[in-house]
Amino acid sequence: MKRFLTAAFVLALGTASAADLRIYPSFAEVREPVRASGTTLTVTLPEAAWAGIIPGTLDLDGLAFSSAVQRLEATWLASLEGKAVYLRREGEGAEAVTLVRARDLLVKDAAGRYRTVRFEDLSFDVLPPVNPQSPVQSLTFTLPQAGAGTLSYLTRAVTWSPRYTLKASTGGAQLSALADIRNGTELPYDVKGTELYAGDVDVQGSPQPVPMPLVRAEAADAAGFATSAPKINSLGELRGLYRYALSTPFTLPANAVVTLPFITPKLTSFERYAGLNTYFTPQNASGTMSRFYRFKAGERLPGGPLTVREEGRIVGQTNVSETAKGAEVEFSLGNDPDVRYSRTAQLVGSEKDSKGNVVKTTYKVTYTFESSKDRPVRAEVTETVGGRRIVIDAAPARQNQAQAELRVDVPAGGKASKGFTVVVDNS
Incomplete structure (x- = not known):
């Protein structure tokens, strides 16, 4: 933005503001160098931009x-009240009129x-x-003496x-991954230094409505920007947050989204399988399995949406939560009609107490999988069992809840079966 390095520092609408940005998932800290040659410093922002500022966060540092x-x-129009402006009439030239009120555009012509x-x-x-x-909002600081410092404030209108x-x-x-940097204000920024923070950070102040960006500025495609587009580098961890920095300055246009290549983590493991997560029941059941994916990445992953492509085609979308380096990411993309299961639960035996109440029951659970695929597929079942004491396949499990897990390879166009024994002891 236009800067007057005199007694006042003015942020004027429509020009770019040289700033450092520290951008978080739900807000950003804007830091701009200022200098006052006198004992006052005035900051002026348009009302639309001021609305995104978190109350009580505007400050001078240094x-x-x-x-x-x-x-x-x-x-600006109000500054012309009482002065001559020109009114254009259809089919005629422009006549000089006096602007009486800017609020409702009341004018007075030459005839009065x-x-x-x-x-x-x-x-x-x-x-x-x-x-x-x-309208614009102004904030005027009274200073003991002239000097230089940094104007800073938090805004919910800039996020990533x-x-x-x-x-x-x-x-x-x-x-x-790609990083979307959003500017929901009418203020463009000439960004000198940019840091991106991933993690859970709460700030005070009620969320303010932020205008939706009207323009998407794809960094990889913007003319004149592709060769000089900044790269995003990792800065490591800061008290549970993960930091990234842009390698070079860039321009963040008003009401826009700038998209930059982010990270390409190496996958240390990757699996596809047909999965089922369910709860134990003594009743028989059948149905279709779901399309599951599982992977581990060689670096920390900030939370965000994930699009999955198979052979270049989209097969589904999901969301990845904040994930530590090497932690497992597992998700489902919906039913897989080519892999079906049938489940039988057979009561093997039961024990009663002296009052005739059943205190222990034993079940044999069997899953049969059938695949119509032209390639082998891994089928996995996780069945949660509840009870005071649980024993699964003769191995004692923790009290109140346990999980039985089955993994079996189903041949192409074939069947496979596997089961487990559950003892529920409520004595």
Whole structure:
């Protein structure tokens, strides 16, 4: 933005602001260098941008002040009240009129008559700013002495988020990510230094409505930007947060999303399988399995949406939560009608107490899988069993809840069966 290095520092709508940005998933810290040659420093922001600032976060770092006064300033158009503007009439030239009130565009013509007009029918002797009818907020600091410092504030209008693509094929899989940096304000930023933070950070203040970006500026495709687009580098961990930095300055346009290549983590493991997660029941059941994926990445993954492609085609989308390096990511993309299961639960025996109440029951659970695929498929079942004491396949499990797990390879176009024994002891 236009900067006057005198007694006042003005952030003017429509020009780019040189700033450092520390961007979090739900807010950003904006840090701008300022200098005052006198004892006052005035910061002016358009109302739309001010609405995104978290109350109580605007501050001066490195520059002491004795007081600060915030107020709503008049619009640019209001500064022309009582002055001549020009009214364009259809089929006629423009006539000089006097702007009486900017609020409702009341003008007075040469004959002394008053009327309200449309803004687009007016013309001016000077170049109007962007959104000349929008008000601005000003914050004036009173300083003990001149000096330089950093203006900082938190805004919910600038955020970032990763989005992942998992490309799978018969030869394996590759995970890559893009970073979307969003600016929901009418203020463009010439960003000198940018840090991205991944993790859970809470800040005070009620969330403010943020305008939806109107423009998507894809960094990889923008003319004149592809060769100089910044790269995102890891800065490591900071008290449970993970930090990334952009390698070079860049421009974050107003009401826009800038998308940059993010990370391409190496996968240390990757599996596809037909899965079923269910709860124990003494009743028989049947149905279709679901399409499951499981992988581990060689670096930490910030949370974000994940698109899965098989042989270049989209097969589903899900969300990845914040994941530590080497932690397992497992998810389902819906039913797999080519793999069906049938489940039988047979009561093997039971024991009663002296009052005739059943206190222990033993079941034999058998799963039969049938696949119509032209290739072998792994079938996995996780069945949660509840009870005071649980024994699964003669191995004691923890009290109150346990899990029985089955894994079996089903041949192409064939069947496979596997089972387990459950003892539920409620004595």
